[in-house]
Amino acid sequence: MIEAIQLRKRYGNKDALKNVTCHIPKNSFVGLIGRNGSGKTTFLKLLAGESTPTSGQLFVGGEQPFDNIQVSANTMLIDDEFNLVDNARLTEGLDAMAHFYPKFDRLLAERLLAYFEIPTHARQSKLSKGMNMTYRFVLGLCARTDVTYFDEPTNGMDASVRKDVYRLLLKDYVEHPRTIIVSSHHIEELEQLLSYVVVLHDGQTVYVDEAEQLQQRYVELIGSAATIQSVIAKSQVVTTFGEAPVQHVIVPNELTAEERHQLQQSNVQIKGVGLSDAYIYMTEHRKGGIDDVYNDYDADSTL
Numbered sequence: 001m002i003e004a005i006q007l008r009k010r011y012g013n014k015d016a017l018k019n020v021t022c023h024i025p026k027n028s029f030v031g032l033i034g035r036n037g038s039g040k041t042t043f044l045k046l047l048a049g050e051s052t053p054t055s056g057q058l059f060v061g062g063e064q065p066f067d068n069i070q071v072s073a074n075t076m077l078i079d080d081e082f083n084l085v086d087n088a089r090l091t092e093g094l095d096a097m098a099h100f101y102p103k104f105d106r107l108l109a110e111r112l113l114a115y116f117e118i119p120t121h122a123r124q125s126k127l128s129k130g131m132n133m134t135y136r137f138v139l140g141l142c143a144r145t146d147v148t149y150f151d152e153p154t155n156g157m158d159a160s161v162r163k164d165v166y167r168l169l170l171k172d173y174v175e176h177p178r179t180i181i182v183s184s185h186h187i188e189e190l191e192q193l194l195s196y197v198v199v200l201h202d203g204q205t206v207y208v209d210e211a212e213q214l215q216q217r218y219v220e221l222i223g224s225a226a227t228i229q230s231v232i233a234k235s236q237v238v239t240t241f242g243e244a245p246v247q248h249v250i251v252p253n254e255l256t257a258e259e260r261h262q263l264q265q266s267n268v269q270i271k272g273v274g275l276s277d278a279y280i281y282m283t284e285h286r287k288g289g290i291d292d293v294y295n296d297y298d299a300d301s302t303l
């Protein structure tokens with residue numbers, strides 16, 4: 001459905017995206033994850049045809065998205081700027097959606113807005129931040145475009161609305177399979193839904209694959225620091241936390257049978273790592289964890 005090849009986007013003298021390469025199969029439910037400033041919004045804007053790549057190639061459904069009516073009729077980007085009609089009442093927004101998007105489910109949209117207690121006679125500009133995001137989310141969901149991009153859709157929503165939103169996303173996706181890409185900082189809340197994950201780091205794709213594969217990328221060793229150090233080479237360690245004598249050591253899931261045997265013999269527990277933690281280890285180990293900063297600070301301040 002989506003093919004990006006060595007995509008680059010430059011703003012002035014800054015590369016917002018340096019090298020994004022990914023293939024996303026049709027009807028995937030994708031988590032677009034990455035640290036602040038890693039390029040998620042920039043990538044979504046390119047996908048939605050709102051800006052042009054500086055170099056590289058990008059295809060959505062076989063078409064280049066920029067300035068392409070066919071792509072824009074079948075895709076939708078919901079972000080905190082989304083506003084179909086300026087200063088409109090919500091009912092006018094619903095009218096516009098029905099006009100532009102043939103698969104828009106107006107009845108469901110009205111029922112959801114009533115459930116979330118969002119008054120449809122109100123003007124969008126008068127809604128609270130959380131209500132505005134919920135309204136936009138409802139429009140994006142009910143549009144049922146072939147591809148829908150949600151950029152941080154739960155920003156400003158309270159915990160209970162966020163929970164409903166994730167449930168809704170899953171229910172609607174199961175009943176109407178399509179390609180959905182969600183960028184979010186609440187990846188731990190989203191991870192049960194994802195079939196596919198794209199991780200951006202510093203403007204580059206560092207992981208593109210099924211969510212399950214990312215979960216299996218690392219393991220956590222819990223036990224005596226001395227034992228772990230005697231079996232695992234320092235170069236294998238992604239990060240370490242916890243205070244001696246019991247330490248938690250994260251390593252790539254590439255232990256040999258011999259290493260596993262030695263660790264288990266010494267009562268070191270070998271545990272799987274969740275998706276959101278795996279993502280954090282993948283994008284954090286280059287600069288060390290927060291413990292390293294604190295330990296270095298302690299060492300320097302006692303000099």
Ligand SMILES: Nc1ncnc2c1ncn2[C@@H]1O[C@H](COP(=O)(O)OP(=O)(O)OP(=O)(O)O)[C@@H](O)[C@H]1O
Nearest residue numbers: 011014015016034035036037038039040041042043
């Ligand atoms: N219009 C712009 N002009 C100049 N630089 C920009 C522009 N838009 C984005 N950038 C820069 O490009 C980089 C990527 O920004 P982007 O907003 O895509 O990241 P992000 O992953 O969505 O971040 P966040 O999680 O904080 O929303 C950042 O360094 C940002 O400062």
